[in-house]
Amino acid sequence: MTMNTARIRRAVLPATALLSLAVLGWLALVVAPPDAVQGDAQRLMYLHVPVAWLAYLAYGVTALASLLYLLPRTRRRRWDLLAGASAEVGVVFTALTILDGSLWARPVWGIWWTWDARLVTTAVLLFLYLGYLALRRVPGTFEGRARRSAVVALIAFADVPVVHLSVIWWRTLHQQPTVLNPEFDPQIHGVMALTLLWGVVAFTVLYAALLGQRYRLASAEAEQDERLLRLALELPAATPLRTEPEPVR
Amino acid sequence: MAAPTGSLEAPPPLRERAGRGRGPAGRRADQRLSLLRSAALIAAKDLRIEARSRVATSQVLPFGGIVLLLAAFAIDPGRAALAGVAPGMFWTAVLLAAVLAAGRSAQLEVAGGTGDGLRLSWLDPGGVFLGKVAAIFVELLLLEAALLAVLIAVYGFRVSHPLLLLASAVSATAGISSVGVLYGAVAAALRTRETLLPLLALPVLTPEALGGTQAWTAVQQADPGDGLRWLQLLTLFACVLLSAGIAAYGALLEEE
Amino acid sequence: MRDAGYIVAGYLLTGGAVATYASSVRLRLRRVLRRTRESFPDGGTS
Numbered sequence: 001m002t003m004n005t006a007r008i009r010r011a012v013l014p015a016t017a018l019l020s021l022a023v024l025g026w027l028a029l030v031v032a033p034p035d036a037v038q039g040d041a042q043r044l045m046y047l048h049v050p051v052a053w054l055a056y057l058a059y060g061v062t063a064l065a066s067l068l069y070l071l072p073r074t075r076r077r078r079w080d081l082l083a084g085a086s087a088e089v090g091v092v093f094t095a096l097t098i099l100d101g102s103l104w105a106r107p108v109w110g111i112w113w114t115w116d117a118r119l120v121t122t123a124v125l126l127f128l129y130l131g132y133l134a135l136r137r138v139p140g141t142f143e144g145r146a147r148r149s150a151v152v153a154l155i156a157f158a159d160v161p162v163v164h165l166s167v168i169w170w171r172t173l174h175q176q177p178t179v180l181n182p183e184f185d186p187q188i189h190g191v192m193a194l195t196l197l198w199g200v201v202a203f204t205v206l207y208a209a210l211l212g213q214r215y216r217l218a219s220a221e222a223e224q225d226e227r228l229l230r231l232a233l234e235l236p237a238a239t240p241l242r243t244e245p246e247p248v249r
Numbered sequence: 250m251a252a253p254t255g256s257l258e259a260p261p262p263l264r265e266r267a268g269r270g271r272g273p274a275g276r277r278a279d280q281r282l283s284l285l286r287s288a289a290l291i292a293a294k295d296l297r298i299e300a301r302s303r304v305a306t307s308q309v310l311p312f313g314g315i316v317l318l319l320a321a322f323a324i325d326p327g328r329a330a331l332a333g334v335a336p337g338m339f340w341t342a343v344l345l346a347a348v349l350a351a352g353r354s355a356q357l358e359v360a361g362g363t364g365d366g367l368r369l370s371w372l373d374p375g376g377v378f379l380g381k382v383a384a385i386f387v388e389l390l391l392l393e394a395a396l397l398a399v400l401i402a403v404y405g406f407r408v409s410h411p412l413l414l415l416a417s418a419v420s421a422t423a424g425i426s427s428v429g430v431l432y433g434a435v436a437a438a439l440r441t442r443e444t445l446l447p448l449l450a451l452p453v454l455t456p457e458a459l460g461g462t463q464a465w466t467a468v469q470q471a472d473p474g475d476g477l478r479w480l481q482l483l484t485l486f487a488c489v490l491l492s493a494g495i496a497a498y499g500a501l502l503e504e505e
Numbered sequence: 506m507r508d509a510g511y512i513v514a515g516y517l518l519t520g521g522a523v524a525t526y527a528s529s530v531r532l533r534l535r536r537v538l539r540r541t542r543e544s545f546p547d548g549g550t551s
Contacts, residue, residue: 041508044515092526103515107508127452138439148435151497159453166456217534224541
């Protein structure tokens, strides 16, 4: 009976996410009016803006969890697992941000890509994520991998605003003729603003649902690794294999 | 894997320096050398190894040169565009060469087995980081000087503001060296190091690439204009990276 | 609807990517749980 209630509880978040997204689809494609300038292509903004927000939120979660793991007082394995889970979800959203942005830019400006600060920063963010995930895949001890990944996540997190700033300078300081001054979030009001807000909320619920699932997977994998290690060392189940890492120095 | 107690007092690679009268022989492991002293020891060690093995001069430098050459193939040398793209090509070549140098620098600790020695020694981990950064910094500056000569001769790069040129190169290289040593330590003992290190380091170094290119573009113009702004960015970034490295390097040296 | 192709592509690809990712996570989870059950029939995972 406990298994069933647990299962039901676990299904709440994904179900809510699915429902919210369905409502968003209806709002974005049916209810919201076409934009005066961009036409119907503006509807892609209802996807692009929320996923972009999530790409950055996910990275923030990874960075925070990494910090919590590195600090001796708060060092728990769960923070490393959370950091990894959020990064994987984040990379999906980052890729979608770029994809939806391009699909929007093509009909509106006639180009697939522009050297706008936000776009470039998102591209760099994608590579930062991919590097982080590649690092996590390298085998080793849990603690070693967690420590390495945490350092990399924090450096990358600090890097993002610097990248953004430098690209803004690059695009504005130079006397280059700016063909376009892209505005990814134009001023919108009324139904459109509400739809956009709903989009952000719906995708945030989706992020939470995906993160929860991915964290469960990470937790299960870590536990399996530990059991296999125990088996290999032929330790009885009760033997403490590891304690939470001691504070250093 | 703990080293025998005997080597704790005087690990072999540092013995030469320890013999200089004021050496740390006989100190307990919990009495740490100062940051700068540790840095000086490690920098001297790395540079001495480089002087003997000459990996930077015989491998990294030619690599930088060939990248610069290959990059020029993208542009028709007849056009005046070559001088315009020179700064970007230069910093791309430097970044790629720096990744190689960083991998090599990290490998010095893994191959020589000195990683354990450093962990157990009385050296300040932040100092070890600074020392390795200093050594790579010197190597990269020498590389840049050589590539600059190529740039002037082959790409038609003109230097109107030598101070800006030097200052921006120094800041950019300091940042690049910090990332190189830090991520070198991250990837050092891992099997996929050669492919992992560039993937980790290069995205983080985007501001260096951009800043260096823009600053050196300003160097070619009569009015340096934005060049100083870029120098500020590069300097700020270098300070941030150096501090981050000093703070984080100890965590990376910890035993698995 | 003007530019319908881009809009449809955007919504389908976004939805498809999310669905694919979610299923892949569930699949991997099921695989790990099954393997743990097989290797350690005495204890289950929470």
